[in-house]
Amino acid sequence: MTRYNRATGTLFVLSLLALFGASAQWLKTTERQDVAVEMQVALPRSVQVAVAGGDRHLAANIAAIRALWVDTSKMQPEQFSVLARVQEDVAWLNAAHEDNYYAAAAILPWSGELDAAQRILQAATLARRFDYQPPFYYAFNQLHFRHDPIGASRMLQDAAPFLPDPDEQLQMQNLAAIWLERAEDPDLAIRVIESLAKQATRRDFRKYLEMRAARLRSLQGLQSASETYRKRFGRELQSLDSLVEAGLISVLPADPFGFGYELAADGKVILRNSPVRKK
Amino acid sequence: MIHFFLSAWRAGLRSRSIQGVLLLGVVLVGVAFLSASFSPRQPKTVALDVGLSGIRLSLVLLALFWIQELVANEIQRRTVLFALTYPVPRAYFIVGRYLAIIALTALAAAMLGMLLWVAILNAGGGYQQGFAIAPGIAYWSSVVGLWVDAAVVAAFALWIASLSTVVMLPLALGLAFAFAGKSLGAVAQYLTEAAGSDATATQFAPIVEQLHWILPDLSRLDWRAWPMYSVEPAPEAVLAAVVMATAYVALMLGLAALAFGNRQFE
Numbered sequence: 001m002t003r004y005n006r007a008t009g010t011l012f013v014l015s016l017l018a019l020f021g022a023s024a025q026w027l028k029t030t031e032r033q034d035v036a037v038e039m040q041v042a043l044p045r046s047v048q049v050a051v052a053g054g055d056r057h058l059a060a061n062i063a064a065i066r067a068l069w070v071d072t073s074k075m076q077p078e079q080f081s082v083l084a085r086v087q088e089d090v091a092w093l094n095a096a097h098e099d100n101y102y103a104a105a106a107i108l109p110w111s112g113e114l115d116a117a118q119r120i121l122q123a124a125t126l127a128r129r130f131d132y133q134p135p136f137y138y139a140f141n142q143l144h145f146r147h148d149p150i151g152a153s154r155m156l157q158d159a160a161p162f163l164p165d166p167d168e169q170l171q172m173q174n175l176a177a178i179w180l181e182r183a184e185d186p187d188l189a190i191r192v193i194e195s196l197a198k199q200a201t202r203r204d205f206r207k208y209l210e211m212r213a214a215r216l217r218s219l220q221g222l223q224s225a226s227e228t229y230r231k232r233f234g235r236e237l238q239s240l241d242s243l244v245e246a247g248l249i250s251v252l253p254a255d256p257f258g259f260g261y262e263l264a265a266d267g268k269v270i271l272r273n274s275p276v277r278k279k
Numbered sequence: 280m281i282h283f284f285l286s287a288w289r290a291g292l293r294s295r296s297i298q299g300v301l302l303l304g305v306v307l308v309g310v311a312f313l314s315a316s317f318s319p320r321q322p323k324t325v326a327l328d329v330g331l332s333g334i335r336l337s338l339v340l341l342a343l344f345w346i347q348e349l350v351a352n353e354i355q356r357r358t359v360l361f362a363l364t365y366p367v368p369r370a371y372f373i374v375g376r377y378l379a380i381i382a383l384t385a386l387a388a389a390m391l392g393m394l395l396w397v398a399i400l401n402a403g404g405g406y407q408q409g410f411a412i413a414p415g416i417a418y419w420s421s422v423v424g425l426w427v428d429a430a431v432v433a434a435f436a437l438w439i440a441s442l443s444t445v446v447m448l449p450l451a452l453g454l455a456f457a458f459a460g461k462s463l464g465a466v467a468q469y470l471t472e473a474a475g476s477d478a479t480a481t482q483f484a485p486i487v488e489q490l491h492w493i494l495p496d497l498s499r500l501d502w503r504a505w506p507m508y509s510v511e512p513a514p515e516a517v518l519a520a521v522v523m524a525t526a527y528v529a530l531m532l533g534l535a536a537l538a539f540g541n542r543q544f545e
Contacts, residue, residue: 045469054461057503058332061325065317093465094328096508098321098410128508131410201319201406 042085060093064100084116091120095127105137106196114145132168135159140192152179186220211256218253222269225249236267283375287349291383294348300340304391307333308398315402322403323412324507330395331503338429341387343453345380351440351449370536381430392422417506424500431524432457434531441535464498495527
């Protein structure tokens with residue numbers, strides 16, 4: 001190599017180095033794209049199976065881990081519909097996945113994804129005949145969200161004979177009878193959520209469920225005060241503030257999720273602004 | 280035949296690339312152990328599930344590497360000609376090699392199976408699951424199922440090796456076969472469910488249905504629901520899957536023996 005060529009080569013390398021340095025500095029000044037890392041996409045089932053090398057169990061685990069480790073308290077309503085799809089995919093890949101049906105029961109019905117939760121719980125009921133929980137949560141959702149005590153009771157009755165423990169069979173049949181009468185009982189809802197929270201091993205998830213239970217407890221207090229108001233004044237409540245003005249409660253309870261409570265058209269106090277599924 | 284078996288057995292144990300794949304298996308069992316921490320309610324079940332997926336992948340890779348090393352490379356390097364100087368039919372070479380490879384795979388399955396079991400026992404810390412995993416026959420039946428799965432893939436790769444002149448072809452086609460065979464069950468179910476509502480699915484469902492004539496459904500050799508959820512597979516389903524796999528292996532060995540017997544070595 002001649003001296004001229006060597007000098008050109010060195011110059012070329014130095015100019016590349018300078019270009020790299022300048023571009024790296026330039027890059028530092030440009031803003032980083034802010035991507036919300038929560039649920040944004042649900043891959044087609046065939047792609048999930050392909051990514052797992054044809055192994056649907058592995059695909060189920062990958063999707064379940066993804067669904068379980070999102071921070072639900074930071075999610076937007078539309079992301080819950082993606083979460084619901086991911087969890088339904090897990091149920092399709094491995095209907096018996098315990099973490100999946102548990103998380104589905106704990107999150108989806110409370111986030112406007114009742115249909116998905118019920119499909120997941122139904123699949124888990126059929127795949128896990130030894131487990132009382134999927135039919136129990138299914139029946140609870142049917143009772144609490146769909147106001148369908150007959151459907152709830154039927155699910156419990158159908159699932160009971162398959163349970164391996166005779167005591168569990170009896171308890172489930174007993175519930176089937178009791179729940180026929182308890183379509184809209186906030187106390188039942190609170191206890192179901194508290195039992196889900198007790199089983200949660202992740203601290204943040206337990207906190208999330210406890211917040212949901214606290215919210216329902218406040219709702220229960222407001223509904224009870226509203227009932228007293230109706231009896232005392234002989235008319236329906238017009239605004240929640242009237243409860244404070246009438247001295248039935250000292251202050252309006254704070255909603256841990258920040259949505260608050262409101263009056264439905266029939267004068268009943270309800271939770272405000274549960275994320276509604278976008279069609 | 281025993282000579283071909285023993286020479287392959289020894290070479291298989293010595294081979295370095297195989298030790299690498301075995302190491303991969305150990306790493307995958309480690310991944311299974313760690314995956315338990317992602318499960319709030321069933322850490323041991325998830326560790327078992329991921330671990331069995333890891334064992335399946337490792338066994339298939341091991342079987343394919345052994346086919347590559349002990350059959351395809353011997354043909355490529357012409358060292359197979361020394362073996363063929365024995366006064367025995369050429370089919371003996373094929374069958375002897377195959378038996379050695381599935382014996383080596385069985386050894387690997389036993390080792391990885393024991394390792395995974397130790398990992399599972401220690402996975403998830405002291406957490407008591409609501410539903411315990413099933414040890415013993417349920418667990419080892421699943422490992423045997425994965426071994427049969429790898430044996431079917433090995434038989435297919437052996438047939439490819441017996442007629443291929445491209446040395447990497449058995450490995451590449453073997454992997455594709457393992458992937459397609461394992462996916463077949465899920466794809467067929469998906470298309471059957473979607474057929475009627477989805478035009479593409481309706482179009483492809485009959486084609487995938489016909490695939491069952493040439494491609495074994497390897498997902499039917501996966502009995503892991505038994506150790507994971509104590510859901511015992513139906514005996515006739517296990518029997519049908521084993522008969523199907525054995526018949527396919529015999530078919531592949533027959534085709535390989537035919538191809539190898541007629542092969543011209545220059």
